[in-house]
Amino acid sequence: MKNDTMKELIVLKVGGSVITDKFSEQPKVNEQNLRRIVKEIGSAYDKDRMSLVFIHGVGSFGHPIVKRTGIHEGIEREEQLIAFAETQRLQNELNNIVTKLLIEEGVPAFPCQASSFAVMDSKKLVKMDIEAIEGLIEIGIVPVLYGVPAYDKKQKSSILSGDQIAPYLGSRLNAKRIIHGTNVAGIFTSDPKKNSKARLIPEINKENIDKVKEYLTGSTATDVTGGMFGKIMEVMNVGIEAQIINALIPNNIVKAIKGEGIGTIIRP
Amino acid sequence: MKNDTMKELIVLKVGGSVITDKFSEQPKVNEQNLRRIVKEIGSAYDKDRMSLVFIHGVGSFGHPIVKRTGIHEGIEREEQLIAFAETQRLQNELNNIVTKLLIEEGVPAFPCQASSFAVMDSKKLVKMDIEAIEGLIEIGIVPVLYGVPAYDKKQKSSILSGDQIAPYLGSRLNAKRIIHGTNVAGIFTSDPKKNSKARLIPEINKENIDKVKEYLTGSTATDVTGGMFGKIMEVMNVGIEAQIINALIPNNIVKAIKGEGIGTIIRP
Numbered sequence: 001m002k003n004d005t006m007k008e009l010i011v012l013k014v015g016g017s018v019i020t021d022k023f024s025e026q027p028k029v030n031e032q033n034l035r036r037i038v039k040e041i042g043s044a045y046d047k048d049r050m051s052l053v054f055i056h057g058v059g060s061f062g063h064p065i066v067k068r069t070g071i072h073e074g075i076e077r078e079e080q081l082i083a084f085a086e087t088q089r090l091q092n093e094l095n096n097i098v099t100k101l102l103i104e105e106g107v108p109a110f111p112c113q114a115s116s117f118a119v120m121d122s123k124k125l126v127k128m129d130i131e132a133i134e135g136l137i138e139i140g141i142v143p144v145l146y147g148v149p150a151y152d153k154k155q156k157s158s159i160l161s162g163d164q165i166a167p168y169l170g171s172r173l174n175a176k177r178i179i180h181g182t183n184v185a186g187i188f189t190s191d192p193k194k195n196s197k198a199r200l201i202p203e204i205n206k207e208n209i210d211k212v213k214e215y216l217t218g219s220t221a222t223d224v225t226g227g228m229f230g231k232i233m234e235v236m237n238v239g240i241e242a243q244i245i246n247a248l249i250p251n252n253i254v255k256a257i258k259g260e261g262i263g264t265i266i267r268p
Numbered sequence: 269m270k271n272d273t274m275k276e277l278i279v280l281k282v283g284g285s286v287i288t289d290k291f292s293e294q295p296k297v298n299e300q301n302l303r304r305i306v307k308e309i310g311s312a313y314d315k316d317r318m319s320l321v322f323i324h325g326v327g328s329f330g331h332p333i334v335k336r337t338g339i340h341e342g343i344e345r346e347e348q349l350i351a352f353a354e355t356q357r358l359q360n361e362l363n364n365i366v367t368k369l370l371i372e373e374g375v376p377a378f379p380c381q382a383s384s385f386a387v388m389d390s391k392k393l394v395k396m397d398i399e400a401i402e403g404l405i406e407i408g409i410v411p412v413l414y415g416v417p418a419y420d421k422k423q424k425s426s427i428l429s430g431d432q433i434a435p436y437l438g439s440r441l442n443a444k445r446i447i448h449g450t451n452v453a454g455i456f457t458s459d460p461k462k463n464s465k466a467r468l469i470p471e472i473n474k475e476n477i478d479k480v481k482e483y484l485t486g487s488t489a490t491d492v493t494g495g496m497f498g499k500i501m502e503v504m505n506v507g508i509e510a511q512i513i514n515a516l517i518p519n520n521i522v523k524a525i526k527g528e529g530i531g532t533i534i535r536p
Contacts, residue, residue, distance in 0.1 A: 081376035081408050088378055089367050099357050108349035117385035117400050129397035132385050135419035140349050151403035
């Protein structure tokens, strides 16, 4: 069964802000973006040359109900159990839409609900038995994971985001690359919304990491940029190449899957 | 977190022939049965006195596509990968309907997709890390599992039916009782459809198992009844009390959850 293990494995994560209407208080798909993205995946996925894991965020299918009911901070009141269950059901509803479209594009997209077996502790993913997922990949399936509410040993419930699943799985599965499809073009020397001189950093590696730190931890905005730098360090420490691309721009996902160096590439 | 472990755990399995229109070639819920059954579960589930795991079959959401594409016998052709993925998506669609109705009845019914972590081998379930499910039960959640297509080490894909999940989970979770809600009233001395003298056997235990064997393995119908006797032996060997009830009859699920000795009870 290990005949497919020579293929390169790509983990593609696309944010909820891309595939849903993130400002909607009701669960609402961004149909235009989603349809374009599944077509891009369908066209770029080459089963003979790669294995693929797709992870999607949940945007308006998750954030409003979670914010309203507080289940990301744990469960303290009886009625939060219902909110916890309903949140999962909503995420499955979104995943059903996503996998249906992917299947229509000829991608064998198999839903994988992480919270049926993931264990968290103090908001961190600490356990996931991935033998079934490894098997599914080996037989040629594209597992599709997504953000979910999950059991937490410490606080009963937490949110297990796609952003936590991606590096965990990427590392355990020894992925070649983790592509993060976001709503920004990558990492910039400063905030491009505020500074017209902000430049995209095409690659972050051991050589320029100190320079990047300088860019991102300028004395004026320590909190925000410190957070971003922390995230980059986390990504580097996973030990897998990561690529941050703007998935709002048509064809960027195709380019990234095919290996083009768009956006920012973070090398471990 | 182990404060709820004193509660009795009941595993309730309801067959796909009860909650779906099993003769339909298209996925079709039996709405009348399903609505009645979720109401019965909602009324009988007493969170202070019991923990509950609900498992449902898939009927017309699974059997037609599986029969058409042969994925229960493994995957040999490329296009079966798509059928495998689509079958899972369909089961999630049914589960979404079931959990939505249960949540509306006040039951914290949390979908648990077994195939995201179950490993099978030659059609048998051989591995499932249940730490998350145990945790979910402890915090007061009612996990809802269901029949799914799953990864099989030997033949790539198999069907993991609710009938396999129920004894596996019941045993691992040390359940007090497994209730099988079916479309028959229990085990009979002979086929009640063919023999007007057939009598229901209210209890099968060590004392009368030989007599039951005589009833069920009469020389005229060795295959069929031998199969049924084999199933009973399997249930006995799980080591958990099992109860077979007719879930088509209103209030039977309530009675069974509350501990009434209707149908056939099989004691280990």
